[in-house]
Amino acid sequence: MTFYDFHLHWYPGYQIDRFGERLQSLSKEYTTIVGVIYDTELVDCWSLFQIAWQFLPLNHREESDSRLYGELDGSGVRVVFYRGVQAVSEENVEMLVIGEVPDTSTLNQMVENALETGGAVILPWGFGKWRGARAKLVLREFRESRERLYVSDSANRPNRGMGASLLSGAYRDLSKLSRLDGSDPLPMSDDEDFSFTIGMTGEDLGSLPNDSLGLAEFLPELVAGLRPVSGVRRTAGAFVRQLQLRKNGLTLQEPYIPNNSNSSDAGDIESATDRYARRFSGSVGSYFLRRQKNLTLKLAQAAGAPPGAVLDVGGGHAQLAPHFLDLGWSVSIFSSDDSCRKRPDRIMGSENYRFATGDLLRMPYPDNSFDIVTLFRLVPHETDWESLIGEAARVSRGVVILDYPDLRSFNAFSRVLFLFKKAIEKDTRDYELFNRRKIGTAMTNAGLEDLRWRPQFFLPMALYRLAGSGRLASIMEEAFLRVGLTTLFGSPVIVSGRKRALR
Numbered sequence: 001m002t003f004y005d006f007h008l009h010w011y012p013g014y015q016i017d018r019f020g021e022r023l024q025s026l027s028k029e030y031t032t033i034v035g036v037i038y039d040t041e042l043v044d045c046w047s048l049f050q051i052a053w054q055f056l057p058l059n060h061r062e063e064s065d066s067r068l069y070g071e072l073d074g075s076g077v078r079v080v081f082y083r084g085v086q087a088v089s090e091e092n093v094e095m096l097v098i099g100e101v102p103d104t105s106t107l108n109q110m111v112e113n114a115l116e117t118g119g120a121v122i123l124p125w126g127f128g129k130w131r132g133a134r135a136k137l138v139l140r141e142f143r144e145s146r147e148r149l150y151v152s153d154s155a156n157r158p159n160r161g162m163g164a165s166l167l168s169g170a171y172r173d174l175s176k177l178s179r180l181d182g183s184d185p186l187p188m189s190d191d192e193d194f195s196f197t198i199g200m201t202g203e204d205l206g207s208l209p210n211d212s213l214g215l216a217e218f219l220p221e222l223v224a225g226l227r228p229v230s231g232v233r234r235t236a237g238a239f240v241r242q243l244q245l246r247k248n249g250l251t252l253q254e255p256y257i258p259n260n261s262n263s264s265d266a267g268d269i270e271s272a273t274d275r276y277a278r279r280f281s282g283s284v285g286s287y288f289l290r291r292q293k294n295l296t297l298k299l300a301q302a303a304g305a306p307p308g309a310v311l312d313v314g315g316g317h318a319q320l321a322p323h324f325l326d327l328g329w330s331v332s333i334f335s336s337d338d339s340c341r342k343r344p345d346r347i348m349g350s351e352n353y354r355f356a357t358g359d360l361l362r363m364p365y366p367d368n369s370f371d372i373v374t375l376f377r378l379v380p381h382e383t384d385w386e387s388l389i390g391e392a393a394r395v396s397r398g399v400v401i402l403d404y405p406d407l408r409s410f411n412a413f414s415r416v417l418f419l420f421k422k423a424i425e426k427d428t429r430d431y432e433l434f435n436r437r438k439i440g441t442a443m444t445n446a447g448l449e450d451l452r453w454r455p456q457f458f459l460p461m462a463l464y465r466l467a468g469s470g471r472l473a474s475i476m477e478e479a480f481l482r483v484g485l486t487t488l489f490g491s492p493v494i495v496s497g498r499k500r501a502l503r
Helices: 016-026 045-053 107-116 132-143 161-168 212-223 235-249 274-280 282-302 321-326 338-348 385-395 410-425 436-445 461-467 470-482 485-489
Strands: 002-008 032-039 058-063 067-072 078-088 094-098 120-124 149-152 198-202 227-230 309-313 330-335 354-357 370-375 396-404 448-457 491-499
Touching: 002 120, 016 045, 032 045, 032 094, 045 067, 045 078, 078 212, 078 274, 094 107, 094 212, 107 120, 107 132, 120 132, 120 212, 132 149, 274 282, 274 338, 282 321, 282 396, 282 448, 282 461, 282 470, 282 491, 309 321, 309 385, 321 330, 321 338, 330 338, 338 354, 370 385, 385 396, 385 436, 396 436, 436 448, 436 491, 448 470, 448 485, 461 470, 470 485
Parallel strands: 002 032, 032 078, 120 149, 309 330, 309 370, 330 354, 370 396
Antiparallel strands: 002 198, 058 067, 067 078, 078 094, 094 120, 198 227, 396 491, 448 491
């Protein structure tokens, strides 16, 4: 018999000897062990596993870019691993792709693109993922009955009693479809032992596909003979694992670590990712971005500058630059890394704006190069934030507009509420808090005057994300604004400053 785990990851800190012991225990029951290991947006799990793989007690090794094969010492049990990619759609629906990963788009478009290139797509159920709007999207995909599109159960949820009923969501309507279950080990200490805790079993095959696309092509024939294997997963244990994950598990290495202590911290790289942009998906996210856009453009118009040249430092997740472009501005983006251009290229078209990379604290532009310079999602993640503001003021001949989290708000309780915030937003970053005096002093020292402050929201953004209603957020924030609470205690704050004229 063959045991398949269709949902594996390999995270930093995992111990290959413990994983090897897990394989040895399986070898007492099965003659072939097959796993699919998925890269994530945070970690290239496959490349890490390729290194760890060398330390397993295996004979007759065969290795390629998307398949690893060997036979366990002493038993001759075949061990085969294939490479996959975990992706997330614009609607924040997770998908596992065996084959080429599609560009980030809607779930429907990503599934179509993956299948058209010969890949297979697995939509994993997981811990409470298929409820509300996301459940409707998942159900719509399966109604089309496409080949090589599969549902998957995960070991990270209860499968008995009230807990299973509470979290099941759309899974109740899909559990009888073709399944490719997997364990989904989490980025936590000792979780390599969690691998192969659930999966699928089937009769042994004479030979196994030679690469990931071969596996995807073979799945329609294979799946009919597979049966799910799952032990009892209790509600309490599932909730404890999720709490542990949100407390420690998502704290992985940063995607970029600067070598020069006098250079920028490159906080824009994280803000430019599709993963970060998904925090602003749905009706709540749309409301957040609309509020930010309206306040920013009004500050730009109040400065009296007609459409001219705007520099968006970092570029964010392309939430502002397209609006300047639509209004006739000449748009430039300066970022720490070439990876930051992926979203603006997709949204605006690479031919419609200028892009350059380098140190954010030492931009290669002459003094007074741009009518407006924007700094969003940057100041609280930059150690030398005063120099960042100073550099923005240097290259501006008109206005600098930036945002920051204000201490005079619910952020005063941020240390206490950080774990709660992280449980909702999952990939939120820690950040520095500021008061108006510190920001105002830095802007004044940089040669900016006529400072204008525009607080965005009175209640914490995480609460609105939890509620999931952009209409509710809009109604409540309009009320808070009318009575003056947002003006007094709102955050984040958008502030503009006009370049002081030379005298």
